Amino acid sequence: MTAPLIYLIAGEPSGDLLGARLMRALKDKTGGNVRFCGVGGPHMCAEGMESLFDMAELSVMGLTEILPHIPKLLNRIKQTVLDVETQKPDCLITIDAPGFTFRVAKQLKGKGIPLVHYVAPTVWAWKPGRAQKIAQFLDHLMVLLPFEPPYFEKEGLATTFVGHSVIESSLESIDGNAFKERHGIPQDVPLLCLLPGSRMSETSQLLPVYKIALKQLKEKFPTLRIVLPTVSSVARYVKETTADWGIPILIVEGNDEKFGAFKAADVALAASGTVSLELALAKTPSVITYRLKKITHFIAKRLIKVKYASIVNLLHNKYVMPELLQDECTPDNIVREVSHILSNHDNSKTQSNELDSAMKMLGLGNEQKPSERAAECVLNIINKER
Numbered sequence: 001m002t003a004p005l006i007y008l009i010a011g012e013p014s015g016d017l018l019g020a021r022l023m024r025a026l027k028d029k030t031g032g033n034v035r036f037c038g039v040g041g042p043h044m045c046a047e048g049m050e051s052l053f054d055m056a057e058l059s060v061m062g063l064t065e066i067l068p069h070i071p072k073l074l075n076r077i078k079q080t081v082l083d084v085e086t087q088k089p090d091c092l093i094t095i096d097a098p099g100f101t102f103r104v105a106k107q108l109k110g111k112g113i114p115l116v117h118y119v120a121p122t123v124w125a126w127k128p129g130r131a132q133k134i135a136q137f138l139d140h141l142m143v144l145l146p147f148e149p150p151y152f153e154k155e156g157l158a159t160t161f162v163g164h165s166v167i168e169s170s171l172e173s174i175d176g177n178a179f180k181e182r183h184g185i186p187q188d189v190p191l192l193c194l195l196p197g198s199r200m201s202e203t204s205q206l207l208p209v210y211k212i213a214l215k216q217l218k219e220k221f222p223t224l225r226i227v228l229p230t231v232s233s234v235a236r237y238v239k240e241t242t243a244d245w246g247i248p249i250l251i252v253e254g255n256d257e258k259f260g261a262f263k264a265a266d267v268a269l270a271a272s273g274t275v276s277l278e279l280a281l282a283k284t285p286s287v288i289t290y291r292l293k294k295i296t297h298f299i300a301k302r303l304i305k306v307k308y309a310s311i312v313n314l315l316h317n318k319y320v321m322p323e324l325l326q327d328e329c330t331p332d333n334i335v336r337e338v339s340h341i342l343s344n345h346d347n348s349k350t351q352s353n354e355l356d357s358a359m360k361m362l363g364l365g366n367e368q369k370p371s372e373r374a375a376e377c378v379l380n381i382i383n384k385e386r
Contacts, residue, residue, distance in 0.1 A: 003030070003033045003034050003035050004030075004033075004034055004035065004089075004090040004091070004379075004382050004386075005035045005036075005037065005087065005088075005089045005090050006026065006034060006035070006036055006037075006038075006089055006090060006091050006093060006378065006382075007036075007037055007038045007084055007087060007089035007091070007092045007093070007113075008022070008023070008036060008037075008038040008039075008040060008044065008049065008092075008093045008094075008095065009038050009039045009040075009080065009092070009093070009094045009095060009097075009100070009101050009104060010038075010039065010040045010041060010044060010055060010095040010096070010097065011039075011055065011058035011095070011096065011097025011099075011100045011101060012055075012058065012096065012097055013041060013198060013231070013233075014096065014273075014274045015041075015095040015096040015097055015119070016040055016041030016042065016043045016044050016055060017043050017165070018095055018096070018118065018119070018165050018371075019040050019043070019044045019093075019095050019118075020040075020043035020044045020046065020047045021165055021168055021369075021370075021371035022093070022095075022118070022371050022374050022375060022378070023036055023044060023047040023048065023049070024047055024371065025369070025371040025372045025374065025375035026375045026378065026379070027047070027048075028372075028375075029372070029375050029376065029379060030379070036048050036049045037049065037050070037052075037083075037087055037089070038051070038052065039051050039052050039053065039055055039058075039080060040055055041055040041056070052079065052080060052083055053076060053079070056233075057072065057073075057076060058073070058076070058097055058100050073099075073100065076100070077100065077103050077104055077107075080104050081104055081107045081108060084104070084108055084111075084113065085108070085111065088113070089113060090113075090114075090382045090385065090386070091113065091114045091116060091378060091381060091382050091385075092105065092108060092113050092114065092115050092116065093116045093117075093118055093378060094115070094116070094117045094118070095117075095118045095119060096118070096119040098121050101117065102117075102134065102137075105117065105137055105138060106137050109136075109137040114139050114140070114381050114382070114385055115137065115138050115139045115140075116138070116139060116140045116141070116142065116377075116378060116381060117134070117138050117140075117141050117142070118142045118374065119142075119143070119144060120141055120143040120144070120145070120148045120151075120152065120159075121134065123151050123152075124147070124148070124151060128151070131151050131152050131154075131155045131157070132155045134152075134157065135152060135155035135156050135157035138157060139158070139381070140157075140158045140159070140160070140377070140381055141157055141158070141159045141160070142159075142160050142162050142374050142377055143159055143160070143161050143162070144161075144162070144163065144164040144165070144362070144370070145161070145164070145311065145314075145315075145362070146161055146361060146362070148161065149161055160373075160374075160377045162363075162370045162371075162373040162374040162377065163362055163363025163366065163368075163369070163370030163373060164277065164311075164362035164363060164370060165370045165371060166274065166277040166278055166281055166362070167281060167359060167362055167363055167364045167369075167370065168369050168370060168371060169255075169259065169278055169281055170255070170259070171259050171262075171263070171281055171282055174256065174259045174260050174262075174263050175260070175263065176260065176262075176263030176264035176265075177264070178260070179257075179260030179261060179263065179264040180264050182260075183227075183250055183252075185225050185227075185250075185264070189223040189224070189225055190221055190223065190224050190225070190266045190267075190342050191224075191225045191226075191227060191261075191264055191265045191266050192214075192217070192224060192225070192226050192227070192265065192266070192267055192268070192269060192338065192342075193226075193227050193228075193229065193261045193262060193264075193265035193267070193268040193269070193270075193279075193284065194210060194214075194226055194227065194228040194249070194268075194269055194270075195228070195229060195268060195269065195270035195271055195275050195279075196210060196228070196234075196238070196271055197234070197271035197273065198230075198231045198233060198234060198273075198275075199233065199234070200233070200234055200237060202271045202273075202290075203234045203237060203238060203271075204237070205291035206271055206289060206290075206291055206329070207238070207241050207242070209289070209291070209329055209330065209331055209334065210269065210334070211242075211245055212331035213269075213331040213332075213334035213335050213338075214226065214245070214247055215245075215246075215247065216331060216332075216335045217335055217338060217339070218247060220335070220339060221339075221342060224342075225248075225250070226247065226248070226249045226250065227249070227250045227251075227252060227261045227264070227265065228242070228249050228250065228251045228252070229251075229252050229253070229257060229258035229261050229262075230251060230252070230253055231253065232253070235251075235253060238251065239251055258278075259278075259282065262278065262279055262282035262284045263282055263284070265284050266285070266341070266342060266348065267284070267285050267286065267287070267338055267341045267342055267348070268284050268285070268286040268287070269286070269287050269289065269334060269338060270286055270287070270288055270289065271288075271289060271290055272288050272289065272290040272309045272310060272323070272325070276288055276310050276311065276312060276321060277311055277312070277359075277362075279355075280312050280321075280355040280356075280358055280359055281355075281359055281364070283352040283355050283356055284352075284355075285341045285347070285348045285351040285352060285355075286321050286351075287321065287322045287323075287324065287334065287337040287338055287341070288309060288310050288321050288322065288323045288324070289323075289324045289325070289329045289334065290309060290323075290324075290325045290326065290329065291325075291326055291329050308323065309323050309325055310323060311358070311362075312354075312355060312358040315358045315361050315362075316354060316357070316358060320351060320354045320355065320358070321351070321355075322337040322340075324337065
């Protein structure tokens with residue numbers, strides 16, 4: 001039989017990394033006897049995909065932020081559907097980014113192509129009716145969290161818990177002490193890791209608040225050092241914005257530097273998102289923050305049904321990582337929570353232990369990696385169709 005052709009669509013950096021790991025696992029399990037096409041970012045392209053267009057066009061977040069891009073997004077949906085129909089893949093795997101990927105999948109329902117989605121919509125957090133809606137056009141769903149399958153299985157959608165891909169991050173070989181030595185940071189001074197987000201909509205909202213908080217923290221902890229891992233999408237803005245803060249900030253880029261900063265840090269101050277799980281994997285005590293534009297927050301707070309923003313807190317059903325969201329995200333509150341960790345080793349140790357426990361719930365220590373379980377699921381679907 002010819003090598004199966006798998007069409008993958010990712011819409012943002014986290015999905016690109018997830019897709020790349022899945023592609024790598026599929027190649028391993030088939031001995032390389034597999035072909036790929038679709039839409040992805042640099043990680044997926046490095047695994048052998050030629051992206052239909054630049055994935056960065058899809059990395060738009062927030063109601064007010066997305067409106068100017070609607071005409072172009074609609075054209076990309078049409079282009080992608082046509083390409084899938086032309087390629088006739090053995091399976092279509094859409095990865096997160098439901099605003100784009102679900103619109104593509106709906107138009108391909110009934111075309112004889114198995115439709116698999118990777119990363120469940122958060123029906124447990126808001127809009128529970130979405131489970132029934134996606135069950136009408138998807139054939140299979142692969143989820144990251146252990147409590148998600150029942151929400152979709154009761155609607156008749158086949159669902160597989162594969163584990164969270166964050167546990168595949170290459171943290172074992174990263175040495176926090178080496179990071180400090182490399183950047184001239186004394187081993188005995190406190191280090192704060194600052195993570196204002198990977199999207200401009202996040203970074204622009206959080207940096208002004210962080211600036212005031214950091215000045216207060218430097219007064220309380222004069223030897224405090226600050227490292228800020230960033231990504232290419234916001235790196236220039238971050239560097240220009242922090243240049244006049246009057247506080248020395250070490251800005252680093254790349255995964256090795258980012259994870260080195262996590263391992264070296266005594267505490268992290270981070271935007272809510274996947275990075276909170278990466279920090280949990282590194283056992284870095286953290287404070288989670290988030291701010292939205294007022295109109296987006298006004299709508300979101302009327303839809304969200306869960307108490308916690310962080311997955312770690314959801315898994316434990318309590319505040320393991322302190323959360324300062326929207327109006328609670330103030331300099332004074334940030335200073336209080338960060339100081340609570342820096343001033344008390346027991347507080348830091350307790351959070352680190354509970355972070356490790358959460359990672360085990362997501363598959364850390366299991367015989368198979370999440371990407372390997374996902375690859376098996378996809379191959380079983382393709383073999384059944386064939």
